[in-house]
Amino acid sequence: MSTPRVYVIHENPEWFPPLAAAFAAEGVPVQEVLLTEGQIDLGAEPEPGVYWSRMSASSHTRGHEHSKEYTRAVLGWLERAGRTVVGGSHVLELEVSKVAQHGLLQAAGFDVPRTSAVFGTAPLKEAARTFTGGQDVPFITKHNQGGKGLGVRRFDSLAEFDAYVDSPEFEAPVDGITLLQEYLTAREPFITRAEFVGGEFVYAVRVDTSAGSFELCPADACEVPQVIAGAVCDVPGVEAPGAPAAFSLREEVTSEHPLVQRLRTFLADQGIQIAGVEFMETTDGRTVVYDINTNTNYNPAVEAVAPVSGPRAIARFTGALLERDHAVAAV
Structure with missing residues (x-):
């Protein structure tokens, strides 16, 4: 097995350089693990170390439609093997579901925000009427699984919303769930x-x-x-x-x-x-x-x-977990 290190699980290489620099500055060994394709030997033990999942709800917008499922499989494998995982399975499910986030916060x-989750496209126009009480009041839409402002639009009338749903500009959410949400000022x-x-x-x-x-x-x-x-x-x-x-x-x-x-x-x-x-x-x-x-x-x-660097705080935090695990293994 290799020397224990922090493994950063993600699918977007553009985000990694600032993190790599922070880990280097803190003297914490780090390695990125791109979950865009690959395999898991389910009979093998994962490499020793701390695993930090940074899987993004917007991965499908970068052509990585299956990375979330790949991450689910990898995190389950790591957790069953007893590895230390930061941002594990439960956290991933929150990352990819604003419905779940809303429920826990509430x-x-x-x-x-007052929110309604609509499953599928056909019910959207009627759901908007129920949500607004049939009135032309501002509201917004969001994708349940997203980031980067995916599916977020403001509408000031039901007619405007109807036209959008029927238009080529309509953005279908990757999981089929659109959120209707009150517009906050x-x-x-x-x-x-x-x-x-x-x-x-x-x-x-x-x-x-x-x-x-x-x-x-x-x-x-x-x-x-x-x-x-x-x-x-x-x-x-x-x-x-x-x-x-x-x-x-x-x-x-x-x-x-x-x-x-x-x-x-x-x-x-x-x-x-x-x-x-x-x-x-x-x-x-x-x-x-x-x-x-x-x-x-x-x-x-x-x-x-x-006054404090976020990436360097992460390097120190995961580095401390790495030292803890090493101490326990030595005993």
Whole structure:
């Protein structure tokens, strides 16, 4: 068997270099495992080490339609063998289901958006009428399994929605589940993403939404022009003079913030060790939690000014797990 190390399970090589640099800086041996194709010898023991799953709900948009199923099989194999897995089977199921996220957040007492899950395309138009009470009020759609703003659109009337469902522009969700969700108006044009590593708060990111985009991915590779729901998101770094940065550190949100403390407890209860949780403060005084990102990415502009590095915190956390396992094996 090889020297124990941290194995990073994922399907998008573009996301790996910042993580590799962080592990190198912390002196933690790391190896990426691309789950785009391959095989598992079910009779063999997995290599010793710590396994961290970063499988993304949006993998199908990169031509990796079967990577989620491959990951399910690999995680089950690792867990049955007793390997330490960060972001294991339970966490993967949350990553690929906003329905599951919504249910757990609601059960834990968080304010969540009013949401209806629609299975299939045929019921969508009638479901929208039920959801809005037959009124022309704003609402949004989302894909149950997604990221990168997949399927997120705003509609201001039922006629507009009907036309979209019947049009070639309709985006069919990969799992057949479309969410109808109340449209929330932010008190100020931004949402907040609270980052946690090893169950501890790292920092909060202010994500500017003034351009109208629903593309909220903080990774450097995601910072490209987007056209979503008819709104154009400008390229960060070429904003008009005086315009807010797309991603910035929200310094007033600290580990003492009441919501941060509640989220920390929630993640611990759910066994989620690494995550970015998004919330919005609305014009009517609500603080609404609406998304759990279990394969969180980090924005380089925020990392440059943050007091703690997210990727390096992950390297330290998984490196400590690696040392723990080595100590136990030695005994």
